[in-house]
Amino acid sequence: MFARRIAVVGSGYVGLTTGACLASLGHRVICADVDPDKVDRLSAGRVSILEPGLSELVAEGLAAGRLEFVLGASKAVLDAEVVFMCVPTPMGVGGAADLVAVESVISEVRDLLPAGCVVVNKSTVPVGTAERMHQLLNRPDIAVVSNPEFLREGSAVHDFLNPDRIVVGSSAQDAAERVAALYARLGAPTVLTDAPSAELVKYAANCFLAMKLSYVNAIAELSERLGANVADVTEGIGYDRRIGQAFLQPGPGWGGSCLPKDTHALIQAADAVDFDFMLLRATIDTNTRQRQRIVTKIREACGGSLDGVRLGLLGLTFKAGTDDLRDSPALAVAELLREEGAELTAYDPGVAHAVPGVTDTVRVVDDAYEVAKGAAGLVLLTEWPEFRTLDWARVASLLEGRVVVDTRNHLDPDVLRRAGLSWRGVGMQPVD
Numbered sequence: 001m002f003a004r005r006i007a008v009v010g011s012g013y014v015g016l017t018t019g020a021c022l023a024s025l026g027h028r029v030i031c032a033d034v035d036p037d038k039v040d041r042l043s044a045g046r047v048s049i050l051e052p053g054l055s056e057l058v059a060e061g062l063a064a065g066r067l068e069f070v071l072g073a074s075k076a077v078l079d080a081e082v083v084f085m086c087v088p089t090p091m092g093v094g095g096a097a098d099l100v101a102v103e104s105v106i107s108e109v110r111d112l113l114p115a116g117c118v119v120v121n122k123s124t125v126p127v128g129t130a131e132r133m134h135q136l137l138n139r140p141d142i143a144v145v146s147n148p149e150f151l152r153e154g155s156a157v158h159d160f161l162n163p164d165r166i167v168v169g170s171s172a173q174d175a176a177e178r179v180a181a182l183y184a185r186l187g188a189p190t191v192l193t194d195a196p197s198a199e200l201v202k203y204a205a206n207c208f209l210a211m212k213l214s215y216v217n218a219i220a221e222l223s224e225r226l227g228a229n230v231a232d233v234t235e236g237i238g239y240d241r242r243i244g245q246a247f248l249q250p251g252p253g254w255g256g257s258c259l260p261k262d263t264h265a266l267i268q269a270a271d272a273v274d275f276d277f278m279l280l281r282a283t284i285d286t287n288t289r290q291r292q293r294i295v296t297k298i299r300e301a302c303g304g305s306l307d308g309v310r311l312g313l314l315g316l317t318f319k320a321g322t323d324d325l326r327d328s329p330a331l332a333v334a335e336l337l338r339e340e341g342a343e344l345t346a347y348d349p350g351v352a353h354a355v356p357g358v359t360d361t362v363r364v365v366d367d368a369y370e371v372a373k374g375a376a377g378l379v380l381l382t383e384w385p386e387f388r389t390l391d392w393a394r395v396a397s398l399l400e401g402r403v404v405v406d407t408r409n410h411l412d413p414d415v416l417r418r419a420g421l422s423w424r425g426v427g428m429q430p431v432d
């Protein structure tokens with residue numbers, strides 16, 4: 001493998017993980033960002049996002065002189081052989097991805113890119129963007145390659161260094177091969193294809209995962225109604241290798257920075273070519289309904305009304321292991337509970353006291369036992385491991401009511417029962 005000179009534009013969790021991991025593979029990486037404070041912090045080795053292993057890789061890269069942070073894309077690209085675009089593509093009007101950041105970087109660097117370099121798009125962008133970038137660049141000597149990332153928040157470094165696959169697509173085969181070679185040491189299966197196919201892989205993967213989860217949440221509902229336990233049902237189907245055990249955990253619905261955005265974007269893309277993607281629409285509807293179902297479950301557990309009822313919430317982030325609240329089902333459920341008049345106190349190991357927009361809905365405290373004090377019930381919304389090992393006898397002594405609604409089937413019902421509490425899971429029969 002040849003060490004390459006790489007520029008990474010955008011130092012969010014994807015850009016930073018990409019930069020730090022490529023440096024750890026031996027490449028020489030310059031990461032750019034538009035935020036001067038962020039550039040200063042990262043240059044000093046301070047990583048403020050919660051990603052296991054990332055600080056260590058950044059420190060290692062800086063110390064080895066293989067990783068550098070600069071302000072502005074134009075400084076990063078001057079000497080680059082490969083330029084990775086890792087800028088945000090938030091949900092724009094009508095659900096389509098907003099490409100303002102991608103386009104502004106292109107116009108900034110267009111005339112600065114060294115002859116023959118390759119521009120790689122890692123941001124999740126609509127099918128056809130690589131072609132559009134090629135036109136905007138207006139540089140026949142520069143190939144554009146789509147190389148989508150599949151990095152989960154909270155395990156991004158692990159996912160980068162242990163990929164299930166590498167997907168690289170371009171109309172310029174030699175450029176695609178050069179990009180694939182950057183990952184050669186990882187030994188992952190590599191799909192070399194055209195740009196539209198690579199772009200679609202990203203959406204097809206995330207939408208499939210969302211569909212799998214909506215399906216599981218529907219089976220959970222059915223399990224409750226038919227007297228079955230969803231944990232046994234998913235174990236039973238998961239041994240089928242065509243289905244697999246992963247991503248079969250029911251919950252309050254899927255959220256985060258990717259699945260909601262990507263499902264809406266693919267619906268939009270399908271609409272644009274007159275394809276009614278019914279399956280995906282049902283996937284999203286099922287997810288919205290799941291939040292309502294959880295609220296109904298909590299209301300029923302509390303005797304039929306939530307008006308003036310004090311509830312303690314365990315977890316606010318969209319999943320454990322991250323401090324990210326974007327499109328968090330936990331927050332969506334909290335808002336619905338609040339609308340029904342519940343008084344909410346919440347604790348989340350990843351969320352500090354004062355979070356704009358959150359504190360209007362719930363009072364955030366920094367201790368799990370504090371949320372139990374005087375509450376009619378507890379609702380677990382995010383599957384942080386530490387919730388399993390709470391002193392449940394102590395929790396029971398602080399609670400005024402008896403019920404714990406476990407929307408992730410995360411707790412041990414027997415431990416709660418021994419502490420004198422009632423457990424209500426999702427898709428599971430109640431334990432009193």
Ligand code: UDX
Nearest residue numbers: 149150151152153247248249251254255256258318319
């Ligand atoms: C996702 C994709 O997994 C990743 O490949 C992609 O590129 C970015 O989007 P991420 O958003 O970090 O990653 O979260 P992920 O771990 O996939 O979880 C998404 C949502 O599904 C979360 O709300 C999570 O709680 C929920 N989930 C996941 C379940 O409810 N049950 C499961 O079994 C798994």
